[in-house]
Amino acid sequence: MRELMFDLKRIAGLLGIRAGSTRTYLVVLLLMLTGIFSIALPDQFFRIANLQSMASQIPELGILAMAMMITMLSGGINLAIIASANMAGIVTAYILTHFIAIGTPATTAALVMMGAVIAGLAVSMMIGLLNGWIIAYLSVSPILATLGTMTLIQGLNVLLTKGYVISGFPEPIVFIGNGLVLGIPLPILIFVACALFMSLLLRKTAFGVSVYMMGSNEKATLFSGIRVKRVTLKIYALSGLYCGIAALIMISRFNSAKAGYASSYLLVTILAAVLGGVDPFGGFGKMMGLVLALLILQVISSGLNLLGMSAHLTMALWGGILIFILFLNQLRDRLGHAKS
Amino acid sequence: MRAKAIQFLRSAEFYLLLIIIGLGVLLTFLTDGFFTLENLFDILVSYSFLGIMAVGLMVVLISGGIDISFTATATVAQYIMATIIIKLGGNWLIAFLLPILIGIGIGAINALLVYYLRVHSIIITIATLNLFYGVLIFVTRGKWIYNFPDWFAEGFSLFEVETADGTIYSFSLSIIALLAVIALAALLMNRTSVGRQIYAMGSNMDAAGRMGFHLLRLHFFVYCFMGMLAGIAGVVQAQLVQTVAPNSIVGRELEVVAAVILGGASLAGGAGTVLGTVLGVTLIAVMQNGLALLGVSSYWHKVVIGLIILASVSITAYNQKLEERRHARIDV
Numbered sequence: 216m217r218e219l220m221f222d223l224k225r226i227a228g229l230l231g232i233r234a235g236s237t238r239t240y241l242v243v244l245l246l247m248l249t250g251i252f253s254i255a256l257p258d259q260f261f262r263i264a265n266l267q268s269m270a271s272q273i274p275e276l277g278i279l280a281m282a283m284m285i286t287m288l289s290g291g292i293n294l295a296i297i298a299s300a301n302m303a304g305i306v307t308a309y310i311l312t313h314f315i316a317i318g319t320p321a322t323t324a325a326l327v328m329m330g331a332v333i334a335g336l337a338v339s340m341m342i343g344l345l346n347g348w349i350i351a352y353l354s355v356s357p358i359l360a361t362l363g364t365m366t367l368i369q370g371l372n373v374l375l376t377k378g379y380v381i382s383g384f385p386e387p388i389v390f391i392g393n394g395l396v397l398g399i400p401l402p403i404l405i406f407v408a409c410a411l412f413m414s415l416l417l418r419k420t421a422f423g424v425s426v427y428m429m430g431s432n433e434k435a436t437l438f439s440g441i442r443v444k445r446v447t448l449k450i451y452a453l454s455g456l457y458c459g460i461a462a463l464i465m466i467s468r469f470n471s472a473k474a475g476y477a478s479s480y481l482l483v484t485i486l487a488a489v490l491g492g493v494d495p496f497g498g499f500g501k502m503m504g505l506v507l508a509l510l511i512l513q514v515i516s517s518g519l520n521l522l523g524m525s526a527h528l529t530m531a532l533w534g535g536i537l538i539f540i541l542f543l544n545q546l547r548d549r550l551g552h553a554k555s
Numbered sequence: 556m557r558a559k560a561i562q563f564l565r566s567a568e569f570y571l572l573l574i575i576i577g578l579g580v581l582l583t584f585l586t587d588g589f590f591t592l593e594n595l596f597d598i599l600v601s602y603s604f605l606g607i608m609a610v611g612l613m614v615v616l617i618s619g620g621i622d623i624s625f626t627a628t629a630t631v632a633q634y635i636m637a638t639i640i641i642k643l644g645g646n647w648l649i650a651f652l653l654p655i656l657i658g659i660g661i662g663a664i665n666a667l668l669v670y671y672l673r674v675h676s677i678i679i680t681i682a683t684l685n686l687f688y689g690v691l692i693f694v695t696r697g698k699w700i701y702n703f704p705d706w707f708a709e710g711f712s713l714f715e716v717e718t719a720d721g722t723i724y725s726f727s728l729s730i731i732a733l734l735a736v737i738a739l740a741a742l743l744m745n746r747t748s749v750g751r752q753i754y755a756m757g758s759n760m761d762a763a764g765r766m767g768f769h770l771l772r773l774h775f776f777v778y779c780f781m782g783m784l785a786g787i788a789g790v791v792q793a794q795l796v797q798t799v800a801p802n803s804i805v806g807r808e809l810e811v812v813a814a815v816i817l818g819g820a821s822l823a824g825g826a827g828t829v830l831g832t833v834l835g836v837t838l839i840a841v842m843q844n845g846l847a848l849l850g851v852s853s854y855w856h857k858v859v860i861g862l863i864i865l866a867s868v869s870i871t872a873y874n875q876k877l878e879e880r881r882h883a884r885i886d887v
Contacts (some may be wrong), residue, residue, distance in 0.1 A: 292677075349865070355872040358621075358677055359822050363868060366809050367861025374854040482685050485678060495674045527697075531689025534682040541672040541679070 237492035241507035248511060252518035259521050267400075269517045271393075274402035275465045276480055276487070277509045278409050282457035283484040284505055285413065285450055290430040290497030291350065291357030293454050297481050298368035299342045301474055304462040305372055307335030308381040308472035315385060328387060336459040342368060343455020344448060351447035372474035382471030392467030402464045409460060413453075414502035426450060430497025479530055486537040487512055489544075567819035567871075571834040578841055586848040594844070596724055602840040603729035604629075604792040605807070606833065609814045610740045611784030613832040616815055617744070618777040619757035619824025620669055620676035623812075624661070624684040625785040626805045631691050632657040633789030637700045637799045640707060650707060654786030661687065662782025666774040684805075692801055700799040710794050732791050736784060741829040749776060757824030813864045814839045821871065839863070 253260045279296050286293040310331035315324050342364060349360040394401045417423035425446045428436040437443045466472040491508035493500030515536075519529055563569055583590040608625055615622045632654035640650055665683055669676045712725035744750035756763040756773050764770050793799050818835030820827030842863070843856055 292675075349869060353869045353873050354876045355868045356822050358675070359816070359864070359868045362809065362812065363861055363865035365861075366813070366857060366864055370855070370857030370859070370861050374852075374858055377854060479685075482681055485681065489678075495678055525693050527689045527692040529689075531686045531693065534684070534686030534689065537682040538668060538672070538679070538686070541668075541674050545672050 237504055238501075238507060241491070241504060241511065245507060245511050245514065248514045248518070252514060252521075256518065256521050260518065265517060265521065269513050270400055270403055271468065272516075273509055273513050274400075274406035275461045275468070275477070276483060276512075277406050277506070278457050278461040278464070279477070279480055280484040280487040280505060280509060281409060281413050281502075282454040282461070284488045284491070284493055284500060284502075285417075285426065285457075286357065286454050287485075287488050287493050287495065288417070288430050288497055288500050289426045289447070289450050290433060291447075291450070292361065292485075293343075293346065293451065294358065294361040294481065295342065295346060295365040295368060296454070296458050296484060297477050298365045298372065299339045299455055299458040300462040300465065301372050301472070301476055302342065302368050302375075303335040303339035303459040304466040304472040304476065305375055305381065305474070306338045307331045307463065308384070308466055309375070310334055311384050311388060312381055324385060325387075328385060331388075332463060335462060336456060339459030339462065340452050340456045343452040343458070346455070347448035347451030350451065351444040369474065376472075376474050378474065380471045380473045382469075384467065384470055388467050389470055390467070392464050392469075402468070405460065405464060409457060410502055410506055413457075416453075417502065422446065422449060427498055430494070430499070432498075482530075482533055482537070483512065486533055486540070489537060490540050495541075568828065568831045568834055571818065571831065571838060575834060575838050575841060578838070578845065582841070582845040582848065586845070588848050589845065592718070592724070593722060594848075598840050598844050599733075600727070600729045601795065602836060603733040604788040604795065604804075605811055605814070605840075606733050606836045607736045607784050607788040607791065609811050609818075609832050609836045610736050610829065611781040611788075612811055612815045613818065613820050613827050613829070614740065614744065614753065615676075615777055615781050616820040616822065617757045617824060617827045618753045618773065619760060620774075620777070621812075621822060622665060622680045622778065622781050623677060623808050624665060624680040624687065625781055625811070626808050627684045627688040627691070628658050628661045628782050628785035629789035629792070629804050630799075630801055631661065631687055632786040633793045633799050633804075634691060634695060634700070634801065636790060637703065637793055640704060641700065641702060644704065646706070647711070650790055651787065654789050655783050656786075658782035658784070658786030658789075659779045660782070661785075662779035663775060665782070666771075666778035669778065670771050670774040684808075688801075688805055695801060697801050699801075701797070703793075703797065707794065708797060728794055729791050732787055736787065737829060737833060743780075744829060749773070753777060754825055757826075759825075809864070810839060810860060813860050813867075817863060817867045819871075 249260075259265060279300060282296045283293055308331075310327065314327045314331075319327070346357075346361055346364055349355050349364070350357050353360075355363075390401065391405075392402055396404060417426060425436060425441045425443075428439070428441065429443060429446060433443060462472075465476060469476070487505060487508045488500065489495060490511065491500065491504035491506070493505065512533075515532075516529060519532070579590070588594050608629065611625060612622060635657055636650055636654045639645060639653060661683075665676075665680060668679045668683065672679060710728045712727040713731065715723050715725040717723050744753070752763065752768050752773055753776070755766070756768060756770065760770065763773075789804070792804060796803065814835040815827070815832050816822070816835070817838060818827065818831030818833070820832065839860065842859060846855060846859065847853070
């Protein structure tokens with residue numbers, strides 16, 4: 216028994232769960248919520264179907280939240296994530312539906328599919344680069360720059376699709392969002408890969424250190440010899456790329472692309488980041504916190520959905536929870552100050 | 556006097572005016588319908604509620620914040636007002652007083668949150684936008700409201716002019732409200748102590764606090780003013796289109812943001828004028844009207860607004876950077 220406790224402690228330690236850290240609170244909160252919903256919905260919450268639907272929803276929101284998080288860590292924000300993702304999805308969908316017909320040979324089709332995926336990722340990365348360039352080289356504040364690109368790209372999305380849905384993709388593309396690899400949904404694997412990659416990037420590379428430094432004090436970072444402009448470009452390009460990956464999962468899951476998909480996710484990505492311990496002013500925040508926050512939000516959303524709560528009320532609730540979390544953060548800061 | 560004239564020739568407002576005039580001349584040549592009294596009057600009436608909200612947003616931007624939730628405020632205010640005057644009856648006093656009070660109430664919530672949570676107001680107001688709008692749609696199930704009482708449906712006007720061809724131009728509710736709001740804001744921002752304190756707070760919040768300005772009170776004032784104008788805009792819009800649809804104003808936030816930023820207000824705070832805002836709204840209105848008259852599909856409108864936002868913020872930021880470089884000195 217004692218050995219088991221020790222093992223648990225070690226595992227917890229490896230995951231960064233220590234007394235008093237944000238992650239500990241998040242784990243406790245997650246366990247509490249899971250407990251509450253499994254009591255309130257005794258034979259529904261832990262059903263395979265529900266767990267599967269939860270697992271299928273986390274990746275696209277999660278990867279979008281990572282796209283938001285890295286910009287927030289550097290003291291910026293990317294309001295254009297949803298618009299970028301939709302544009303990437305529309306470009307991919309357009310290529311897939313216009314260059315593959317029933318008679319197309321298999322090799323050509325495979326090339327077109329690869330081309331479509333790469334084009335989608337490239338488009339969203341270009342949007343990210345554009346954001347980064349406007350912010351770094353024209354010195355526009357991230358809020359305004361991404362507000363502008365968001366409006367522009369949303370407009371372009373509607374213009375390109377005329378408001379219609381582009382649907383009907385080949386089998387391999389549908390597989391990305393719905394397939395199983397070794398019994399695990401492929402989107403989950405992509406999500407884990409994205410999370411690990413960004414986490415390593417943030418913790419183990421010079422780039423990661425500069426991101427945190429920029430978020431704490433951009434001027435000091437500049438004076439310490441870091442090329443802040445290049446780092447900004449990279450941050451927003453990476454953010455854009457992640458939007459593209461999320462888009463790929465999203466269009467494949469829906470088997471369609473449209474200008475208005477996921478429009479309610481913008482708030483939720485900010486919420487996930489802030490709940491996960493990312494400082495809205497930048498400089499602090501870890502991947503593990505974000506992942507825990509995503510699990511918590513998914514548990515709440517699935518639970519409420521099973522309880523029959525309307526989607527609009529859930530939207531209102533996200534707003535309320537975000538404000539509540541900000542309130543708790545503020546309270547903790549003040550108490551911390553009082554102690555010291 | 557001369558110094559003032561030169562200052563005006565160098566201001567953002569002057570360039571904006573030139574662009575509007577240029578665009579107007581261009582549209583007059585390109586289309587038959589643009590430079591007619593009827594069309595210009597239509598633009599004025601149909602963009603008045605956006606103008607009212609833009610003036611409110613300008614004050615928030617000057618104070619150093621931003622408010623995205625005003626469209627939800629306007630919708631909540633007009634929805635409650637419409638429900639009450641249809642179910643219980645009422646008069647113009649109630650039709651205006653109720654939305655104004657609701658707007659001030661919601662504004663007060665925003666002010667408290669922005670002041671105490673110390674997070675950028677865009678994050679707070681994105682949250683409150685979702686909160687208020689979500690609750691409204693949930694409670695009302697998104698139903699539209701028609702069948703206003705006759706007195707509300709007819710509206711009112713101070714005087715009417717009938718031209719030779721029988722068209723009636725009336726100095727109606729929308730125009731009166733817009734002019735009143737513009738006058739109020741101009742007076743407030745330029746001639747009162749509160750107005751100047753808001754500029755000071757936007758330029759440097761810490762300094763303003765140490766000067767002894769009551770920052771919480773100023774926050775209340777700014778966000779409640781925005782809420783009040785959103786409430787008024789809600790009434791004006793409801794009277795104009797004769798329906799209340801929960802999704803008709805929400806989603807147009809960025810048009811208003813674009814107009815105000817175009818008018819020279821900066822997100823960093825401390826800058827912005829009523830004249831600039833009015834010109835900004837005018838430019839957006841003329842541009843959208845022109846695109847429609849030219850037969851460009853409405854799908855282009857948002858693209859154009861995005862381009863306008865990007866161009867105007869980029870030019871402003873770039874100019875500022877050049878200006879800083881010009882004044883930069885190396886202190887040894």
